[in-house]
Amino acid sequence: MTVDERRAWEIVLAHIENDLLLGRLRPGDRLPGERTLATDLGVGRSSVREAIRVLEVLGLVRTNVGSGPNAGAIIVALPGGGMSALMRLQVAAQGFPVADIVKTRLVLETAVAAELAEAVLSAALLRPDRQHPDRQDPDLGRCAQLLDAMDAPGLTEDEFLALDAAFHLSLAEACGNQVVIATMAGLRTAIEGYVRAGVARLASWPDTSARLRAEHRGILAAIEGADPAGAHGLVHAHISGYYAETRLTPAPH
Template sequence: MTVDERRAWEIVLAHIEDDLLGGRLKPGDRLPGERALATELGVGRSSVREAIRVLEVLGLVRTNVGSGPTAGAIIVALPGGGMSALMRLQVAAQGFPVADIVKTRLVLETAVAAELADAVLSAALLHPDRRDPDLGRCAQLLDAMDAPGLSEDEFLTLDAAFHLSLAEACGNQVVIATMAGLRSAIEGYVRAGVERLASWPDTSARLRAEHRGILAAIEAADPTGAHDLVHAHISGYYAETRLTPASR
């Protein structure tokens, strides 16, 4: 008869985590209803709701109203949203300096590019006839960025998608989610930085050329080249928008 000193919603959270670890809950499964969970765990429904709200923000469940098989809280395990919310709010609360966000992005994305080039190299040895399939989407995005009359907002959206597509081609879920979070955390700063550019057409053209260069280095199975090009691309852009000096 020990007293459970945890708060009620922590009990609910721990119970659900335990079910996940024990395999009693898998992606695609539905959580018990809020009322059922409340009575089962001996807590109030509001406490259950607080726990589910946390899971929802962290990207673990998706809630739907109504009835039928799609209703209720469903395990989805999509880390992107949670990582974005976490990093965005931490930047807002000054827990994450913008400069650190940029540096981390630099580390991760250079590693991603180098690993992609390595993968191309390995694939070429095993299947000399086949072209890497995952890089197709990256190329498509670059083509889309060449469309004339693109607004700055549209360009930046495609730019973000391209960088994310590199991580996706790499296939590492953690890196994908982290990159998405890092990007969304500094989204506002990036868009504000465009205003300070001397010439948007010039910068846009340079960015597109650098993107092509990065993709070319990857497809040429040149890890160090891809690494260095990404490094120059990212640090150069942030230097140009004067993001880092005024950051924090």
């Protein structure tokens, strides 16, 4: 009797979300075809497409044309892309001030560094103890590899910035928190253009590059040295100093 006041695409989205919550759809599964979904839900195919488009942008599905097992919309649940798009567009629309992006990154990354150092500390303390198998030494190998790559001579500014972004993201990945990983990736993407512009305002890129690399080494050393407070402080100085130097923020913390 009651009419469904939701728009057609919202019905589709809610239906898919419900299937996800009930476990009827899991990562790796394929969504029903657009035409099937349309007839099943009593909506037009264009409405189904709008809902799937939303899911795609949010990083929940990946669509493939053609036939066979790889065709169709597949649940992937890769939050990074969606978070990046959200933050990038919000910055463009002036919903997210750049200063807030930087401050949030500061909070998250200092916490990540401190937690990594704590994990190293716990792993060292509990190493002979088999009672805590979940306390593992975090995998910092990729972080170190990226730092080595940043020492290569002849890197362009863009290549350096890409490696820099990868290093900071690798810290979050070592931490393992999916939400933080996606958020950090989004924050970085959102201000990527501003970072590039800020580099142009630097007095000396070689000097800055050398300083950044040294600070990176210091951060990694503090983490591996199981020094949470030290790692926290070094990351704070690293990020706030860099953004102050490129004048990305009106006022440092």
